[in-house]
Amino acid sequence: MTSTYLPDKRSGPPVGTPPPAAGAARRRARHWLTAVVFQVPALVLFGVLVLLPMLFALYASFFRWGGFGMPEDYIGVDNFTRLLDDPVFLGDLWRCLLLVVLSLVVQLPFALALAVALNQRLRGRAVYRMLFFAPYILSEAITGVLFAMIFAPDQGLADHVLGAVGLDGLGGEWFADPSTVMATLFLVMTWKYFGFHMMLYLAGLQSIPAELTEAALIDGAGPWQRFRHVTLPLLAPTLRISVFLSVIGAVQLFDLVWVTTAGGPDHHSETMAVTLFQYGFKRYQVGYASAISVAMFAISLVFALTYQRFVLRRDLEGATTTLRGGGS
Secondary structure: OOOOOOOOOOOOOOOOOOOHHHHHHHHHHHHHHHHHHHHHHHHHHHHHHHHHHHHHHHHHOOEEOOOOOOOOEEOOOHHHHHHHHOHHHHHHHHHHHHHHHHHHHHHHHHHHHHHHHHOOOOOOHHHHHHHHHHHHHOOHHHHHHHHHHHOOOOOOHHHHHHHHOOOHHHOOOOOOOOOOHHHHHHHHHHHHHHHHHHHHHHHHHHOOOHHHHHHHHHOOOOHHHHHHHHHHHHHHHHHHHHHHHHHHHHHOOOHHHHHHOOOOOOOOOOOHHHHHHHHHHHOOOHHHHHHHHHHHHHHHHHHHHHHHHHOOHHHHHHHHHHHHHHHO
16 A cells, blocks of 8 residues: 655745745845935935035035135125125015016916917917927027027117017117016016926816816806816816926026126116126125025025925825825
């Protein structure tokens, strides 16, 4: 009679097999090692190129320093108190606020109207989208040189066009007149940046389900009612991001202003970034320029945190909930 050997199921794993807990610990260690390997180079670059300059600018803002050697003439918060008494910097704050208001009232609604129009079934709408987005692709330097030529006094294209239609009285020294320089500069900014916001709005509009608009149409809602009660609420997250980017862009505006006006005439188009450049690289008052950079950072940070707390909170909470739900 042949006997068959049956292994005992209660016996442990084969000799040399690690326990399950040890295997899970090794997998976690490999995951952490992979994350560290991929993140450390980025963190090093971020620290060297972003954090260290920020910390050094904060340190230098407490010194009277010309930019050569190490700061030694410690003056405390004198650079910051000087900011509060500097009419140029206070004017920069006013002009920044003016650009923000004009962007929210003129530029963004104009971009939204174009996005709504180009979201319809129009012949050649892809060409229109490309043409309207093309200015954003151009560099600020090219845009500045182009419009400096267009608005050149008496010789620019703008004056020639106005003269051809009998409106020569409206022409003049566009960038050289303190009463018109900010309006002209805002016109250039709108031409440069409205295409970016238009594409943001187009992406948001195309993510809205067509069934909702069709249901509103069946219920008898007119075009304005559909836009007001269906499209606009669903587009609100995109609008909030667009507003955020527009405000931060106005605070940091530099190259377009520098190429077209360099802050003139007599500081009437100067921004905080232009003032920073003037003091830091033209007058070699790097300590004071560092204080301006710290003020710009503080303004941007306070606005970003406040905007996130009171405006973007619902969007961020929805994203967090989605991520948690997807991972459960």
